[in-house]
């Protein structure tokens with residue numbers, strides 16, 4: 001068990017780099033259909049695609065994740081600072097793979113515009129039904145890891161859920177997006193307890209559903225998430241992989257639960273088609289967390305933009321996650 005936080009650093013490093021590599025693998029396949037990818041599957045770190053990028057180029061998913069990491073390192077949880085960094089990314093190409101922003105979601109862009117016009121961070125997010133994209137889910141992983149270090153949580157509680165929901169709200173305020181982030185974090189929490197992958201991931205889903213079951217503010221969307229309790233039994237035809245937040249969560253969990261190593265998981269995610277980079281970034285975070293950075297193929301790592309830099313950042317982030325930890329744990333006790 002992870003009760004002693006023994007593997008906390010490995011979880012952080014694996015989740016961050018697993019997500020970055022998943023994103024980069026998926027970039028060339030974005031918008032391709034499952035049928036097209038079935039004919040010619042992506043099996044390696046290639047370039048090209050709709051965005052015409054070099055091999056190893058990651059996208060907005062990673063950029064926003066890195067902005068969140070930077071913000072947590074500097075400020076802990078500070079929503080205004082996170083939005084400031086998102087704006088800096090969008091306008092100045094900070095935290096990009098190759099000094100260029102080539103992809104941004106509609107809801108995210110509008111939220112950043114609102115922030116630039118002085119709207120408080122927590123009021124910037126879109127609320128409309130048709131804005132339930134995966135733009136907050138794709139950047140929630142660092143927050144989940146930070147909460148593990150700060151509070152040692154193995155399940156959602158009101159304190160951690162509030163932080164997760166607020167983090168989503170900055171760009172995606174609909175309760176569906178908030179709950180998707182919550183369920184994802186619940187899975188991360190359980191996975192950091194170790195044990196068996198299937199039990200840990202399914203346990204995280206079940207415990208997350210239990211948290212939301214009797215909360216009236218989530219009553220309208222709760223039924224949409226209930227089927228996740230059986231996502232490990234779904235056939236591929238039941239899994240959708242669009243940019244809709246629920247689809248991304250379902251697809252990422254399905255890929256994690258129906259594969260047995262990092263490579264198999266992220267390639268399965270990419271080859272589902274449509275929003276390939278985000279599905280693989282979210283699935284890759286979970287697979288990387290579980291299997292560790294060492295399972296990421298070396299030639300993929302070598303081709304991935306700024307890989308070593310991000311690996312170094314994971315170390316700094318690890319120390320930040322344990323700084324002033326309410327668990328009484330310190331980073332020096334767990335230096336790998």
Ligand SMILES: [Mg+2]
Nearest residue numbers: 059060061277
């Ligand atoms: Mg992307």
